[in-house]
Amino acid sequence: MRALVERFKPPVGVSSYGSVFTDTTEFMSITYGDVISVGGRHYLVMGDERERRFGMEDPKFWVKRCVELESGQYRILKLEFAETFDQHIGPLTIPCHRSAAKEARILRLVEGDPRFMQGKSYRDARGNIVRVLERVAGRRLDLNVEDIHADHRTYFHEIYPGILERFVRACKAIHFLHENGETHGDIRRDHLYVDHASGEYCWIDFDYGFDAAENPFGLDLFGLGNILAFITGKGVHTIQDRAQADPAGPDVSEADCALFFRHRIVNLRKLFPYVPEDLNRVLMHYSSASEVYYETVPELLADLEPCLDTLRRL
Incomplete structure (x- = not known):
């Protein structure tokens, strides 16, 4: 694994390496320098994705910015994070949920369709659904x-x-x-x-x-x-x-x-x-x-x- 990191590490460099994760359940523990192993590939974590809205940035700890070590290509990994919440839109309250399985289905449905982001889904060693996404250019x-x-x-x-x-x-x-x-x-x-x-x-x-x-x-x-x-x-x-x-x-x-x-x-x-x-x-x-x-x-x-x-x- 260290040899893969040395060969394909990004220009920013990684001075110290973390752990290799085959189970992504505890996604809060997966951080910069760690490697996620899923779907027969290895992904070096460069940080958490952030959502930028209304002039603010909210970290999304279950979404990791990564480099696929076998190819050196940039990838976004969305780890399984199940939650339910109420979305307030004007006077309405709408029950919502986050579903990795739903997104995995849609990724299969829209494969090759440039009108949608592209990616593939895999299960980690614990059975969690990991979506490996290509960056939208x-x-x-x-x-x-x-x-x-x-x-x-x-x-x-x-x-x-x-x-x-x-x-x-x-x-x-x-x-x-x-x-x-x-x-x-x-x-x-x-x-x-x-x-x-x-x-x-x-x-x-x-x-x-x-x-x-x-x-x-x-x-x-x-x-x-x-x-x-x-x-x-x-x-x-x-x-x-x-x-x-x-x-x-x-x-x-x-x-x-x-x-x-x-x-x-x-x-x-x-x-x-x-x-x-x-x-x-x-x-x-x-x-x-x-x-x-x-x-x-x-x-x-x-x-x-x-x-x-x-x-x-x-």
């Missing part, structure tokens, strides 16, 4: 959008149509999961990556599940709506921020805001009058004033895809 969609240095009008007319076209294809990828009885479970704008080479969108992280008997796909649909509002508005717009930025601007009420996030404006025509009415109607299906909500991806796309033709005519 791209960057988060929300960071890409935030870094576009253009006013909203220029962005909307010149850049947004291409973003929306690729987002439609990303929605069809989620429909593929639904057709196969699976859900993504945690659709957020930081879970959609832009491939550096192709510019296409790639979904990551499938280990969340949720209990919603009335509509098992409902939470995924609202996640898609949140991303749509973000890319259309070139960011999140709230009642409070809008009032501070433009006190004499249009009157915006709770009816113009999202059902689950009562401060986030989805009636974007009030802020940007050049947003076409048909596109704004799609957004308003996600508002607290709506009486009809999308229940399937095809329902959403039936309204959203014609908006691409509208944008091309602007």
